[in-house]
Amino acid sequence: MITVGVTGLPFVGKTKLMELVARYTGLERVEDRITVKVPDSRLQKLVEIYKPKKITPMEMEFMDTGSIDPTEEKTTTRTFSKLQEVDSVVIVIRAFESEAVPFVEGYERPLDQLRGILSIFLERDIKLLEGRIERLKNAKRKLSNVEEIELYFLEKALSHLKENGNLVDFEMKEEERKMITGYSLMSMKPKVVLINRGDEGEYEGKEEVLKIVKKEKMGYTELPIGIAAELLELDEEDREIFMKEYGVKEIDIEPLMKEIMRVSNLMVFYTAGEKEVRAWEVRRGSTALDVAGTIHSDIARGFIRAEIFSFEDIVREGSEKALKEKGLIRVVGKDHIVQDGDIVYIRFNV
Numbered sequence: 017m018i019t020v021g022v023t024g025l026p027f028v029g030k031t032k033l034m035e036l037v038a039r040y041t042g043l044e045r046v047e048d049r050i051t052v053k054v055p056d057s058r059l060q061k062l063v064e065i066y067k068p069k070k071i072t073p074m075e076m077e078f079m080d081t082g083s084i085d086p087t088e089e090k091t092t093t094r095t096f097s098k099l100q101e102v103d104s105v106v107i108v109i110r111a112f113e114s115e116a117v118p119f120v121e122g123y124e125r126p127l128d129q130l131r132g133i134l135s136i137f138l139e140r141d142i143k144l145l146e147g148r149i150e151r152l153k154n155a156k157r158k159l160s161n162v163e164e165i166e167l168y169f170l171e172k173a174l175s176h177l178k179e180n181g182n183l184v185d186f187e188m189k190e191e192e193r194k195m196i197t198g199y200s201l202m203s204m205k206p207k208v209v210l211i212n213r214g215d216e217g218e219y220e221g222k223e224e225v226l227k228i229v230k231k232e233k234m235g236y237t238e239l240p241i242g243i244a245a246e247l248l249e250l251d252e253e254d255r256e257i258f259m260k261e262y263g264v265k266e267i268d269i270e271p272l273m274k275e276i277m278r279v280s281n282l283m284v285f286y287t288a289g290e291k292e293v294r295a296w297e298v299r300r301g302s303t304a305l306d307v308a309g310t311i312h313s314d315i316a317r318g319f320i321r322a323e324i325f326s327f328e329d330i331v332r333e334g335s336e337k338a339l340k341e342k343g344l345i346r347v348v349g350k351d352h353i354v355q356d357g358d359i360v361y362i363r364f365n366v
């Protein structure tokens with residue numbers, strides 16, 4: 017399960033988002049950390065086909081990390097200590113109008129909020145790397161080999177960060193990636209920009225926002241959090257009327273979750289049968305053996321072969337029997353690369 021940090025400037029709707037996510041998944045109480053079931057329309061389809069006794073969706077943990085406040089260093093420092101714990105970050109950007117809710121002065125526009133937050137992230141990463149480099153350099157003893165390598169690598173990372181403003185294209189070996197992950201740099205965390213729209217529709221500066229999103233390889237989604245939260249309180253009939261009135265097409269949080277998965281380089285595979293239909297998360301590019309290990313280490317150890325078919329095929333054909341008749345179930349070995357949405361059955365012995 018991954019942990020997602022929810023942050024942004026003050027009063028942008030972070031707590032409201034936590035409420036929305038909680039309600040959506042059927043939780044009554046909202047706390048700073050909540051574990052939610054990931055809404056998944058593919059899982060629902062598989063349930064219709066298999067009619068299993070048990071349904072197990074993927075879970076994600078959301079953590080309200082508090083705000084990044086350009087005028088309040090203490091608040092921001094506290095937020096960073098929480099952000100250290102998370103795997104990915106949702107940056108909530110306010111694009112709704114409300115007389116009742118104040119802005120941090122100078123950060124009324126979405127574009128300025130995004131720039132402000134990214135520059136605070138960058139500044140913090142640079143400070144952190146500089147601090148570690150300084151400590152290594154000033155050590156009053158001979159550095160170990162490992163430390164020498166670390167120092168060399170950190171200096172390279174720091175200069176890349178200063179030059180490019182991020183580490184998006186910074187090439188790293190697997191060991192180096194592991195080492196730098198230990199620093200919990202904001203530059204290394206997958207990020208999704210969430211525009212909290214009002215009912216005004218488009219917002220000023222969207223093109224520039226999208227440019228930054230692309231350059232930084234972040235995810236992006238728009239969601240009228242306030243309206244969506246209100247709508248969830250209504251019954252279905254009233255909801256439809258209000259959605260028309262507000263011009264809201266979708267109050268779904270599935271696109272947000274999908275973006276989080278995408279930028280985190282994760283994909284979903286399924287196991288399906290009469291007993292249980294279940295969604296699992298795994299790194300993109302995982303092999304059949306990786307997938308077996310995700311289900312259970314014993315299954316990976318006893319791996320014989322995997323039987324795999326695609327989500328589109330089972331939905332189109334309607335049953336495994338039909339897939340078998342058409343030869344659409346592939347029998348593959350350990351190294352087969354599993355695709356997003358694949359349904360997997362592992363044969364193993366222990």
Ligand SMILES: Nc1nc2c(ncn2[C@@H]2O[C@H](COP(=O)(O)OP(=O)(O)OP(=O)(O)O)[C@@H](O)[C@H]2O)c(=O)[nH]1
Pocket residue numbers: 024025026027028029030031032033082083112113114117212213214240241242243
């Ligand atoms: N009109 C409108 N008001 C909203 C929306 N989202 C949040 N608000 C209101 O804005 C205020 C701040 O929302 P919160 O969700 O508490 O914001 P926050 O980011 O958690 O704020 P802090 O935790 O104080 O930094 C509350 O009064 C919300 O009711 C929205 O989409 N539209």
Ligand SMILES: [Mg+2]
Pocket residue numbers: 030031032
């Ligand atoms: Mg809050």
